[in-house]
Amino acid sequence: MKALAFIIALVAAPALAQTPSEAALAASERLQEARGILEAADGRSDRVAALTETVRAYEDGLAALRDGLRRAAIRQRTLETDLAARSDEVARLLAVLQTMGRAPAPILFLHPSGPTGTARSGMMLAEVTPALQDEVTALRSKLEEVAVLRSLQTDALAVLEDGLDGAQEARAALSAAISNRTDLPQRFLNDPVQTAILLASAETLDAFATGLTETHANAGPDASTVKGAIPLPVAGQVIRQFNEADAAGIERPGILIATRPRALVATPVSATIRYAGPLLDYGTVVILEPAADTLWVIAGLAEAFGEVGQIVPDGTPIGLMGGVITNAQAILNESAQGSAGERTETLYLEVRDGQSAVNPAEWFALQ
Structure with missing residues (x-):
């Protein structure tokens, strides 16, 4: 599962240093780590301690994933609202890009008024092009982030189902392990x-x-x-x-x-x-x-x-x-x-x- 391969950074790094998608992905990996701890718990001499660690890992992972998904959903809505509000501006930008794409390259640098007009238009184009490129880059970045966030929501269902099943399994195993434990010292016998x-x-x-x-x-x-x-x-x-x-x-x-x-x-x-x-x-x-x-x-x-x-x-x-x-x-x-x-x-x-x-x-x- 792709999303599961991205995550433990949430536990190690401050949440503010991560994007919403990185936070949610980091939490997914925390859940995957918890699954590994659960599988290894059977071989631990102190199984209660191992299962306690497993349950806590699942609790931390699920809590972090919920927070990451919430932040991702908020970010996605913000981006989509911003893109919708700028739809006219985006349409004009695309129209300019399409026009420039259809025109032969030499014609773009010629002006009907002659060499002086060509020089002036070249200077104007040199000023406009970086700003235009910045707009294109920003738009591409937002569209890519929306695509990542939508993909994250799709993958999260399988991650959550696995995490919830693992947490339930770990709690049941912990309950059984504690019931079977007889090595704790007794201060007094129950009456x-x-x-x-x-x-x-x-x-x-x-x-x-x-x-x-x-x-x-x-x-x-x-x-x-x-x-x-x-x-x-x-x-x-x-x-x-x-x-x-x-x-x-x-x-x-x-x-x-x-x-x-x-x-x-x-x-x-x-x-x-x-x-x-x-x-x-x-x-x-x-x-x-x-x-x-x-x-x-x-x-x-x-x-x-x-x-x-x-x-x-x-x-x-x-x-x-x-x-x-x-x-x-x-x-x-x-x-x-x-x-x-x-x-x-x-x-x-x-x-x-x-x-x-x-x-x-x-x-x-x-x-």
Whole structure:
């Protein structure tokens, strides 16, 4: 596939240094690279790490391709609008070129008034020709760019379909690999009876988190040395800040992160899994203990990975977001029309130090 051969530069070079077509082509190659990583993952000793890298490569490639295609569509519309607006000018230019092309070369340099007129016309022609040539070159460049952008839109459908299939395959393989993993250290053994009693008695997240803090209160991994500079557990944008009211006027002591459907959620630092499963009206929740007396409540997942009591190193997947993956044709339509809102899923993140919730900005780099 021709488009697939052009791309990784998007990851290595600034987007502003690329044309829209180069950006989209670079993203396609990123997807092709992800396919190679997926095929090699079966032979890696740490298959979970290999598949995590694969899923992220697909997520980055698809996001970059969508952005590149959107920019390409905007550029194509701009060029076509400009060419349409200059149709009369282009027609006159073509007429001049056709007239010059039909006239014998010697006649072009002769003037009816004699040698003086010929000299003057030659001087005028010498002045006009470079400008005319510049117009022709600019017109040819725009027409060629429109042709490239149209070709890119045609090739992109196959690239997107392959990328979406590969990402789905990588997520399924990652889920299976995590389920089969038994090499992670255990800080404590899960007590399902105690957890069930705590769930039944807790009417709020606050009560449940307080109960967790009071049980298994042994020191966990200490992430306090990087406090304030920790990346978010999912790629996305913070859309609601700490204690900011939502549309219904409800305030929650956490932040809300908008992210893409089926995005991978991973722990940014080493932590102990204190809870994983459904919780009240928060959906599927993972609660991590990155330091003594500190809990991170990560809610809104569709799937949770890992077992209670496991110590997971930084970068370990702990879940997947829900939502429906847009099909390839819908992505192309969205790109042609402009962004229709890619980040349709939301992840809730709450940080608890001791018995109270604190602003996640104290721990995470939100900007």
